[in-house]
Amino acid sequence: MDRRQFLKTSTAALTAAGAGGAPWRRALAQAGPIKIGLLAPLTGVVASGGKEMVEGVQFYLDHVKGEIAGRKVELVIEDDASNPDTALQKARRLVEQGNCHMLIGDLLANTGLAVANYVKGTGTPYFIPIIAADDLTQRHRIKNVIRVAGYSASAFTHPFGDWALKQGYKKIATISQDYTFGHEQCGGLAQVFTEGGGEIVQQFWHPLNTADFSPYLGQLADLKVDAIFAMETGADATRLIQQYASFGLKGKIPLLAAMNGTDQSVIRTLGEECDGIIAAAHFAEGSDNPVTQKFTREYEAKYGKIPSLYGFSMYSGIMWVATALEKMGGKVEDRELLIDTVLKTELTGSPLGKTVRLDGYGNPIYDVQIRKVVKRADGKYWNVPVTSYPNVSQFWTYDPETYMKQPPYSRTFQGIKKA
Amino acid sequence: MMQASPQPIRIAGMTGSAVVVVLAVLAVAAALPLVLTSYQVGLATEMLIFGVLAMSIDILAGFAGRTSLGHGAIFGVSGYVVVYASAQAGLPPAVAFVLGIIAATLVAVIFALLAVRTSGVYFLLLTLALGMIVWGICLRWTQVTGGENGMRGDVRPTFLVTHRAFYWAVLVTAAVVSYAMWRFVRSPFGLTLLGIRDSESRMRSLGYNVSLHLFIGFTVSGFFAGVAGALYAMFNNFVSPSTVAPAQSVEGVLMMIAGGVGTLFGGFVGAAAIIALENAVSAYTERWQMVLGVTFILIMIFTPEGIIGTLRAILTRKGR
Numbered sequence: 001m002d003r004r005q006f007l008k009t010s011t012a013a014l015t016a017a018g019a020g021g022a023p024w025r026r027a028l029a030q031a032g033p034i035k036i037g038l039l040a041p042l043t044g045v046v047a048s049g050g051k052e053m054v055e056g057v058q059f060y061l062d063h064v065k066g067e068i069a070g071r072k073v074e075l076v077i078e079d080d081a082s083n084p085d086t087a088l089q090k091a092r093r094l095v096e097q098g099n100c101h102m103l104i105g106d107l108l109a110n111t112g113l114a115v116a117n118y119v120k121g122t123g124t125p126y127f128i129p130i131i132a133a134d135d136l137t138q139r140h141r142i143k144n145v146i147r148v149a150g151y152s153a154s155a156f157t158h159p160f161g162d163w164a165l166k167q168g169y170k171k172i173a174t175i176s177q178d179y180t181f182g183h184e185q186c187g188g189l190a191q192v193f194t195e196g197g198g199e200i201v202q203q204f205w206h207p208l209n210t211a212d213f214s215p216y217l218g219q220l221a222d223l224k225v226d227a228i229f230a231m232e233t234g235a236d237a238t239r240l241i242q243q244y245a246s247f248g249l250k251g252k253i254p255l256l257a258a259m260n261g262t263d264q265s266v267i268r269t270l271g272e273e274c275d276g277i278i279a280a281a282h283f284a285e286g287s288d289n290p291v292t293q294k295f296t297r298e299y300e301a302k303y304g305k306i307p308s309l310y311g312f313s314m315y316s317g318i319m320w321v322a323t324a325l326e327k328m329g330g331k332v333e334d335r336e337l338l339i340d341t342v343l344k345t346e347l348t349g350s351p352l353g354k355t356v357r358l359d360g361y362g363n364p365i366y367d368v369q370i371r372k373v374v375k376r377a378d379g380k381y382w383n384v385p386v387t388s389y390p391n392v393s394q395f396w397t398y399d400p401e402t403y404m405k406q407p408p409y410s411r412t413f414q415g416i417k418k419a
Numbered sequence: 420m421m422q423a424s425p426q427p428i429r430i431a432g433m434t435g436s437a438v439v440v441v442l443a444v445l446a447v448a449a450a451l452p453l454v455l456t457s458y459q460v461g462l463a464t465e466m467l468i469f470g471v472l473a474m475s476i477d478i479l480a481g482f483a484g485r486t487s488l489g490h491g492a493i494f495g496v497s498g499y500v501v502v503y504a505s506a507q508a509g510l511p512p513a514v515a516f517v518l519g520i521i522a523a524t525l526v527a528v529i530f531a532l533l534a535v536r537t538s539g540v541y542f543l544l545l546t547l548a549l550g551m552i553v554w555g556i557c558l559r560w561t562q563v564t565g566g567e568n569g570m571r572g573d574v575r576p577t578f579l580v581t582h583r584a585f586y587w588a589v590l591v592t593a594a595v596v597s598y599a600m601w602r603f604v605r606s607p608f609g610l611t612l613l614g615i616r617d618s619e620s621r622m623r624s625l626g627y628n629v630s631l632h633l634f635i636g637f638t639v640s641g642f643f644a645g646v647a648g649a650l651y652a653m654f655n656n657f658v659s660p661s662t663v664a665p666a667q668s669v670e671g672v673l674m675m676i677a678g679g680v681g682t683l684f685g686g687f688v689g690a691a692a693i694i695a696l697e698n699a700v701s702a703y704t705e706r707w708q709m710v711l712g713v714t715f716i717l718i719m720i721f722t723p724e725g726i727i728g729t730l731r732a733i734l735t736r737k738g739r
Binding site for chain 1: 458566571655662
């Protein structure tokens with residue numbers, strides 16, 4: 001009797017709590033602010049990037065004094081813990097309990113895919129400046145998921161493969177985190193490199209959060225390759241770069257990296273281990289473009305550190321959405337109009353110093369910089385462009401329809417051309 | 420010589436007053452979606468699902484004296500099979516649901532075969548290790564399980580797509596499954612398990628096949644964990660390695676402990692408490708796991724019998 005009695009009382013208590021919540025929720029719907037739900041990994045393997053995502057958004061909102069199109073902006077921040085289950089839970093909370101008008105953010109591709117699957121059902125606009133899973137703007141395009149100021153994973157490694165060929169590299173090995181982003185970055189490089197006559201000798205895949213790279217580095221050292229391409233993000237990037245140097249591979253085999261590996265969020269804690277690593281990206285904080293320099297200077301003045309890709313992308317992403325909102329008079333409740341306006345908006349004020357527009361699939365077209373990590377005058381390391389490929393789309397030089405007929409990059413398909 | 424008091428009327432194994440209370444609880448639970456927001460209904464659904472998981476762990480921990488740290492893996496395997504069957508193989512939801520439960524039961528059989536000869540800390544370690552093997556497979560067998568990315572799919576049948584409809588379906592399932600578990604632990608078989616918990620050597624000397632009883636108990640417990648896992652896959656329409664991770668097993672055990680080991684229905688209370696706490700606290704701080712940890716320490720110090728266990732203890736003390 002006691003146990004069931006308790007169950008009855010507790011259920012009644014829960015009901016009372018729930019009933020208390022309902023009228024409060026209705027009241028919120030009449031309020032004025034634009035509610036933006038920001039999902040970022042504040043804990044987990046990519047926590048360093050996640051924190052900068054939040055800073056990037058706040059940096060922009062500070063610039064516009066917390067108002068877009070005359071309405072106050074209410075930013076609700078949730079931690080997705082670098083984990084797709086948590087990301088899904090938090091997205092649900094932001095949309096259903098927090099009544100956010102839009103979602104923005106997420107870092108890891110698997111978290112983005114989980115949330116995108118969810119917003120497919122609710123129709124909430126979801127902006128992904130950082131999520132790079134190719135298919136979200138290709139074969140499995142979801143109308144309300146837009147990659148403002150973002151990039152698809154293989155977009156930058158296509159020209160990188162071309163650059164590698166031009167350097168005279170004939171054999172490359174890749175080591176990468178074993179998830180969509182890694183598969184796609186490696187696939188982009190492998191496809192263009194092998195189509196130009198190069199050879200991918202071997203590919204290594206490791207789980208996220210690998211502490212010890214010695215089994216992989218040992219094997220890589222034995223291969224006779226001209227360069228190694230490493231696709232790493234967050235803490236994995238830091239550890240790989242450090243272990244690469246302490247293994248004695250630095251200076252022996254050139255290291256090519258995904259831009260996340262030489263991003264400020266990683267290299268600002270490293271020393272000369274990261275010197276000379278080359279990556280392909282749209283953003284190079286050491287570029288001599290005056291707009292980029294101004295952005296870097298102001299960001300450094302405010303946050304005491306050089307801006308990373310994550311800060312830059314979220315800043316430009318929210319700028320893009322804000323520009324669209326200004327054009328529509330701030331009517332953020334009209335989802336269809338918001339999505340259409342964003343797709344048509346061209347971003348002129350971004351720190352890249354050039355106008356950026358979206359292609360027909362909701363993905364931006366950029367000038368891709370091949371950039372190198374060099375030491376600045378004050379001893380800190382940053383990325384400086386070496387050469388540049390203008391107007392690169394997510395499809396490189398391929399025709400979109402033909403490109404989309406090939407399967408998406410995965411563990412089993414890396415676009416490698418059979419010799 | 421005193422007259423024996425008349426036997427109370429028993430309906431479905433419960434006394435008359437208990438039936439009234441159960442019906443009242445079910446009625447209140449069924450009425451919840453009418454007053455809660457859709458997000459809160461989602462939370463309530465999760466509480467029911469994890470309540471079933473915690474109860475399944477309690478069958479072994481509370482009634483056979485063997486705490487398993489591998490039930491998260493069994494729970495998650497069911498989820499993986501359900502999502503795979505409906506998203507990749509295109510099977511109808513009902514078939515996927517059944518396949519998930521069968522898969523979980525098979526995994527439980529394998530675990531059981533290895534674990535029944537051990538007890539105490541060794542049982543804990545063995546089930547933990549087995550759970551980690553399952554997690555490793557789900558994480559690295561990317562071709563089938565999707566690895567880090569997990570698997571997405573529209574798993575629910577069309578008539579259960581809304582929050583409310585799904586909640587009611589889960590409520591009915593949870594009620595049926597809880598009743599089954601309750602009958603199971605009250606049956607002669609369940610009493611044998613209690614005997615094994617209290618003194619294995621005595622049971623052996625009485626002629627009971629201890630290993631067989633534990634094996635069957637583990638398999639039945641795994642079956643119910645599989646039901647919870649299949650429901651969770653339908654709830655999320657998504658499964659990832661974190662669903663089979665050791666952390667999931669630990670959470671299940673913690674929910675059981677918070678409710679009260681050996682109280683069976685404490686599983687629901689523990690699950691509700693922890694899910695409510697997680698949600699309330701994570702709205703204020705990203706360090707909510709620390710708060711959860713501190714809460715468990717407090718539970719262990721002040722109410723080691725769990726919420727319901729402590730209440731029972733208070734009421735029986737008052738009764739004297």
